[in-house]
Amino acid sequence: MLKGFKDIPRVVWLLAAGVFVNAVVGFTFVFVFLYLTGPRGLGAAQAGLATGIGGIGLVAGNFTGGWYGDRFGHRRVLLAASAVGGLLLTTFPLLSNPALYAALPLAQYASGVVRASNAALVAVTVPEGARRQAFAVVRCASNGGFTLGPPIGALVAAGLSYDWLFVADGVGTLFFACWTARVVPARGARGSAAARAGGGAGAEAERGGVLAALRARPTVPVLLAAILVVDVVYRQQYSVFPVFLADHGLDVRAFGLIIALNGAVILLLELPAAVALRARPPLAVIGTGLVLVGAGYAALIAGAGVATAVTMMVLLSLGEILYKTTATAYVADQAPDHAVGRFQSLYAGVSTGGVVLGPPLGGALYAAAPGLLWPLCALLAAGAGALLLALSRREARRAARAAAHGAAAQGRTPTAAPAHATGT
Structure with missing residues (x-):
């Protein structure tokens, strides 16, 4: 099985390690409803409204993160969003209930930007043909962290307080920013972004x-x-x-x-x-x-x-x-x-x-x-x-018809198209 991962660059394995650590402490979304209805004293309807607004922030961040990355560089955007999201999460215990209605969607928005930027960073780093394996490695790391995280979070919430969940999540997100800054070379990331941006707005308009x-x-x-x-x-x-x-x-x-x-x-x-x-x-x-x-x-x-x-x-x-x-x-x-x-x-x-x-x-x-x-x-x-x-x-x-036409144009008998030909 290891041969199937030989084309995955070392930086992707290092990114996956950072994703794993961040996922272990990224347990706040599992407990946020309990936090709002418990220590924060909100009713179920109020807590549902707050988490729903947070969900909108998450989806919006996912939709826009890659757009920022194509313009400014995926590494740079990932670092900025991780820093903003991490700092926001660490301040949650200090915020009033009305302030949480604004902070929660902002933190979720930053999380969505990080997710999209991380996926784009993997996509521009890994050659075509090895991307399925690369994304599987990152997803496996994330799922491994998520498997460990909620039980640990439950122990922290029961033994200390829910506030420490947000502090741990924020510190973990800041760690991911520092880790990414260390393992992803700035020059290589800028080069990839620039090459794929095609020289700016003029080139994009041309396309x-x-x-x-x-x-x-x-x-x-x-x-x-x-x-x-x-x-x-x-x-x-x-x-x-x-x-x-x-x-x-x-x-x-x-x-x-x-x-x-x-x-x-x-x-x-x-x-x-x-x-x-x-x-x-x-x-x-x-x-x-x-x-x-x-x-x-x-x-x-x-x-x-x-x-x-x-x-x-x-x-x-x-x-x-x-x-x-x-x-x-x-x-x-x-x-x-x-x-x-x-x-x-x-x-x-x-x-x-x-x-x-x-x-x-x-x-x-x-x-x-x-x-x-x-x-x-x-x-x-x-x-x-x-x-x-x-x-x-x-x-x-x-694909089979295209292969047959190509073979006919060269004056030879076409061979059957491979079963996996799909034009990707």
């Missing part, structure tokens, strides 16, 4: 901008739409799913163990899957992943027992392994040189859109017609997956 780039790559908007739909479905595991379990007699401990199963499956299988499937058609891999997400929610139609919940989470985790890393790499491979960061921001934004849209949509449907939620989730995810699978087959046929 027609991002909208023109998307029109020239029609599979990318289709993929982004499918990812947005699936992310709304995917996020139900954090909102309605625990309520569904509680309504059927399974308490929060069961939910915690089932969520932990998600991290365990990803840590065990994501890196081997990235290597084993690196030559497979990306849209087919992504589409299969979305179908598996739909199959996971379909398992809940049978009811809320331990067996169905575990089946749901295993299928969901397998689908996540297939689609998230592959989709991130596909968007990076499709991006023109002057817009790598903006393409990554588009993907990062739609892939977190469910943070804002998922809970209210899922909650409203569950309250009105609880029996419809899981069948609809299964249908939406499977339908999005089937669309991408059909698109993958169409691209394969197009």
